Amino acid sequence: MTGNLNFLFYPKSVAVIGASHVQGKIGNAIMRSITRSFNGKVYAVNVKGGEIEVNGKKFPVYKSIKDIPDDVDVAVIAVPARFVPDVIDECGEKGVKGAVIISAGFKEAGRADLEEELVKRARKWGIRIVGPNCLGVTNLENGFDCTFNPPERQARPPFGPIAFMSQSGAFGAAILDWAARHEVGMSKFISLGNMADLDESDFMLYLKDDPKTKVITAYLEGVKDGRKFFNAAKETTKVKPVIILKSGRTEAGAKAAASHTGSLAGSYAIYKAAFEQAGVLEARSMRQLFNYAKALAMQKPAEGDQIAIVTNGGGAGVMMSDGLLERGMRLAELSEATNEKFKKAIEEGKLPEHMSYRNPIDIIGDAPSSRYEIAMRFALEDPNVDLLVVIALFQSPALDEGIVDVMERMQEYGKPIIFVAPGGRYPEEMARRIEKKGVPVFETVEDGVDAAFALVKYGKYLKELKEGV
Amino acid sequence: MTGNLNFLFYPKSVAVIGASHVQGKIGNAIMRSITRSFNGKVYAVNVKGGEIEVNGKKFPVYKSIKDIPDDVDVAVIAVPARFVPDVIDECGEKGVKGAVIISAGFKEAGRADLEEELVKRARKWGIRIVGPNCLGVTNLENGFDCTFNPPERQARPPFGPIAFMSQSGAFGAAILDWAARHEVGMSKFISLGNMADLDESDFMLYLKDDPKTKVITAYLEGVKDGRKFFNAAKETTKVKPVIILKSGRTEAGAKAAASHTGSLAGSYAIYKAAFEQAGVLEARSMRQLFNYAKALAMQKPAEGDQIAIVTNGGGAGVMMSDGLLERGMRLAELSEATNEKFKKAIEEGKLPEHMSYRNPIDIIGDAPSSRYEIAMRFALEDPNVDLLVVIALFQSPALDEGIVDVMERMQEYGKPIIFVAPGGRYPEEMARRIEKKGVPVFETVEDGVDAAFALVKYGKYLKELKEGV
Known part of the structure; x- marks a missing residue:
């Protein structure tokens, strides 16, 4: 059961683990994004300790999440892969409910073992995981934005009715920038990453019940579990439209997908049939995805x-x-x-x-x-x-x-x-x-x-x- | 034989017949367009005579083109249809080489007879005709622009390598506005209108030899003379690319085309085969037309x-x-x-x-x-x-x-x-x-x-x- 993932999108307090004062580092960029317009509390964590200044405001740096004198709902993790399992244990002790793992260096880099370990620890504590190897999530409603591209390079779209999930972080970033440019309103953005725990079906079911989302869109190279996806999609399309841009349709595309996200793109004919049966609209291009979404969001x-x-x-x-x-x-x-x-x-x-x-x-x-x-x-x-x-x-x-x-x-x-x-x-x-x-x-x-x-x-x-x- | 149509695009002097001082009238709008950045001489003609002010400059109004104390290369005609044949005779006496007939009310309005009369008179004097029932022509190189939409509604693109002809005036205007917005450079724009004399093939052959045009593009509902078009296209594609957006491909589209331009859209399969054989690239949408054109103009x-x-x-x-x-x-x-x-x-x-x-x-x-x-x-x-x-x-x-x-x-x-x-x-x-x-x-x-x-x-x-x- 997925249950309600509101804790991931509406946290009262967030810890950025791997927060850095060095400009250009991801842990610094995340602090910048997350403190720009988020209405919750933000805590910086780094083994080095000290203090960092972000967007003109000073933050004490806790050496461990456990030192934070407050409850923490979500941890955004950007430390080297090998430290992540232990960080998850600390999050567990702290009572964290969800972790967004930005760090790369897991399955996609040949370290499936490290990814399994990570999941095992998270399960023990009941922590739900986004990623690893992802760009983060963005809730355009409350400003909770842990993606790390600077705003002058990647604008954020206005708040609106379209949710978007992406199996490609870089393409997801381009989509956000594009949507901002064309004034297309978005509710929530999810960079799926390796989907070690939460996958496209889990988020689809969450978004089905999200009152701020009218249309669910996604860029996928392959689904994680075909049967789970099919059932989730069938449930969801009864309630609101689901639009998917599926790549890896051709032999060359499937090969490229395998080397990109390790997705077994599988037979496109099977995807096509499943989309059709489950009432999913399949878009063939980015523009078509948004044409479909805009129409269905407004009419x-x-x-x-x-x-x-x-x-x-x-x-x-x-x-x-x-x-x-x-x-x-x-x-x-x-x-x-x-x-x-x-x-x-x-x-x-x-x-x-x-x-x-x-x-x-x-x-x-x-x-x-x-x-x-x-x-x-x-x-x-x-x-x-x-x-x-x-x-x-x-x-x-x-x-x-x-x-x-x-x-x-x-x-x-x-x-x-x-x-x-x-x-x-x-x-x-x-x-x-x-x-x-x-x-x-x-x-x-x-x-x-x-x-x-x-x-x-x-x-x-x-x-x-x-x-x- | 078409010959060189430079006289139409590079006139030294132009007369606007039907020039008006009344804002909102087409004869006024044309005067505005044509005096904005054209490097040649402009004369106003209207049976009412007097004087008109356009873009802050005063123009005497000649009662007849024959009264203009100068040679006139091109006449732009915007008087009621029934007067046009006589106006052509006056143009002939004056030695005009080309006439752009904006006026509507000919074949498209059930007056094929008036259109035939017009052509007969023009042939007698050796005058070549653009239109009637067209939006005019625009040469982005020298500012000769006799289209009549105001610049705040329809921007003009920068000068560049792409020529565009359109059987639809309104769509042509949208294309110019779109190209301006996207900074796509154009050489020449031709609104084909009823093609009583000069047709898409004549302009294609002219543009083939136009050193300022690298790529020829067109919106067509139907060609005027299939054999002529095929030969012209075959000659032209040896020298530079030709890209055509052909509409009226479906039964409903063909019906709509018949009621719009009177084009017998004909069997789309035949068009498709002819394009293929003649080396014409067929675009299926406006964006595709410009994607093709931009690529071929630059690489x-x-x-x-x-x-x-x-x-x-x-x-x-x-x-x-x-x-x-x-x-x-x-x-x-x-x-x-x-x-x-x-x-x-x-x-x-x-x-x-x-x-x-x-x-x-x-x-x-x-x-x-x-x-x-x-x-x-x-x-x-x-x-x-x-x-x-x-x-x-x-x-x-x-x-x-x-x-x-x-x-x-x-x-x-x-x-x-x-x-x-x-x-x-x-x-x-x-x-x-x-x-x-x-x-x-x-x-x-x-x-x-x-x-x-x-x-x-x-x-x-x-x-x-x-x-x-």
């Missing part, structure tokens, strides 16, 4: 695969049609009643004569936000429409900023909406404003296709689950 | 499909391996001599013990630029390596800025190099610096895969052409 799954497109650019509508069909979705056939509404609105001069109201609904280049509103309402009111994709080419000066409030209003229909705004700085600025109203915005047509796919695919899975298919 | 095509990867992150190396193999490329098997070099450097302490020198070459997370240099040299010196992919996770503070100069030096081997730097602001900043040294940098692994694919695929085409396969 509810679609009840079917019939999509309506409203666009002020014909070409983008054609590309979107291709993209949706090539990914197995359908363009909604608008009902006769909807066609009549469009005809009438055109006759009354509320919509322009030269527009096309066959799906894709092309409201043409000079469309203001009011025209978007009319067309979107007609589409959303149509029972044949399960999901609406809105494309806005903001390069046209006719498109006013009223679109932000219009998009807020469109959500009253309770149908999922995806917004696509290709281009440069102005669309980017509008995107962030529209997202504040709850509608996810994507930079390109292909990103929008991903987003629609995720909502349709996960919606279909949930529906089949309910119907017991 | 020479690869002589084979054997790729070496040098990375400071194992996970990214695994993902890159998968991506390359899934797109039909191979990981280079490094020669015995190269393995020996690595072994020796490790023994001598120049490279770390725990690195992997099997391809992907993983120089691990604490790699400084000097370690990149050693590993990259070994890879580039290997006769089994046709192309080098370098992955740098700049989140690691160990990676110093010396990498910029290292990348400059690596080009001495004459082999194509692709650089991938995932993450946020810092990698983005480093990317621009490395690109100034001539190596293209991509944001994600999947973008880097695209880039490698373009260099390998076009290289293979050129090789087969040479060998007469």
Whole structure:
């Protein structure tokens, strides 16, 4: 049983074992990260003792965790591998509940024996382990961040609904930096490391019950225990979406994975089938992972695969049609009643004569936000429409900023909406404003296709689950 | 015969027919665009006469182009469709060589007759036509820009080696804005419009001989004349790469295209085969189009499909391996001599013990630029390596800025190099610096895969052409 891992993400007090005053050392970098915005207490531990200054604040250095005159919930360990088992014993005596072991030099370096020893000691004391050989964990909610890359090299994303676990620490760091740059909000980040104790399934089950996480994402080269993973995933996807970027899909990739994390990447066909059966969405790239995650974090799954497109650019509508069909979705056939509404609105001069109201609904280049509103309402009111994709080419000066409030209003229909705004700085600025109203915005047509796919695919899975298919 | 279209892109003097002093009118917006940085003379024409002020400068308004006391090379026409044929006659009398017809209301609006009349008149005078129903053309070299979106909505990219033609004006505008945002340099942009006279093949042949264009890209829904296109493409790809994003690939997309540009999108299988035979690279998305274009504009095509990867992150190396193999490329098997070099450097302490020198070459997370240099040299010196992919996770503070100069030096081997730097602001900043040294940098692994694919695929085409396969 995994149980609740809140003690790992919401510690009241943390000890950094191997804390250093030497700039550039990992034990120094962790002290910097962890004292930046964490709302709990931080203690420095190093056999050398003394005092260290971090982020302008002085910390006494305890020679052993046992000397700390306070309870300690979590130990972050960054001492040479050979000392780690004894450090775990000291943590045990102190009553520590969880240890994040940053230190490398275990199984990945041919020292499986040292890793086994470590686990044995931790089990004895009931300590749960993250890692070893990992980048640490980050809780974006309370600022508990024991990763060690400096902020000028790796920015931290804002707090938000997406959790991410990574079997690659370096790639995890790149993802955090990327998410920060694109203002993608994250709840918790976990660098899995060697998974000597806690593995991807344990964290998945914890995140399933984490109220701050709406979508669970992961980069994996291989799972630790296939059956455990499958069961955990099946349980989790009933509650919230799980998106996995699995690498080591090809022979060369699998070989590289074996030398990287020692993962037996295994037959990709088996992974694929397991993901499909367990309702896990498989992403093929980093961008796709986040397109899926953003869509599912901000919109509810679609009840079917019939999509309506409203666009002020014909070409983008054609590309979107291709993209949706090539990914197995359908363009909604608008009902006769909807066609009549469009005809009438055109006759009354509320919509322009030269527009096309066959799906894709092309409201043409000079469309203001009011025209978007009319067309979107007609589409959303149509029972044949399960999901609406809105494309806005903001390069046209006719498109006013009223679109932000219009998009807020469109959500009253309770149908999922995806917004696509290709281009440069102005669309980017509008995107962030529209997202504040709850509608996810994507930079390109292909990103929008991903987003629609995720909502349709996960919606279909949930529906089949309910119907017991 | 198309001949040289330089007169259209390098006019000494231009008349804007339909120039307006009313803000928000297209004839006003064109005057603004065209007077912003164009190095030639601009004349305003409007039957109303008078004077207009644009960008702080006063222009007399001629009632007819014939009243302009100077030669006029190009007329940009933005008057109601029904007046256009007569305006063409006036242009003819004036000796105008080319007309860019922005006006809509021709074939796309059911007035094929008006379009035919227009062409008949233009032929009589020997005037070449861009459009009608187009966004205009932009020459980023001399500032001749008759597109009408305001700069705060649609930025203009810097001058550079990529030409772009678009059958969709609105999407073309989004592409310009996107390219500006991502600092992708463009030579010439052409909004094709209805292609009543000049079509995609004519412009392709012109751009083939344009010394300022290294790569030709296009968004097309359908070509105007299949045979003409095929021959033009075959001629052009011998000289420089042609990359086409063809939409209307699916049934729904083709229907949408028919209603958008009236293009008979035709069987996609036929397009696909024609592209393949003519050496045209087909892009499936906007981002892929630019990944291909950037790679081919900055690096020479690869002589084979054997790729070496040098990375400071194992996970990214695994993902890159998968991506390359899934797109039909191979990981280079490094020669015995190269393995020996690595072994020796490790023994001598120049490279770390725990690195992997099997391809992907993983120089691990604490790699400084000097370690990149050693590993990259070994890879580039290997006769089994046709192309080098370098992955740098700049989140690691160990990676110093010396990498910029290292990348400059690596080009001495004459082999194509692709650089991938995932993450946020810092990698983005480093990317621009490395690109100034001539190596293209991509944001994600999947973008880097695209880039490698373009260099390998076009290289293979050129090789087969040479060998007469």
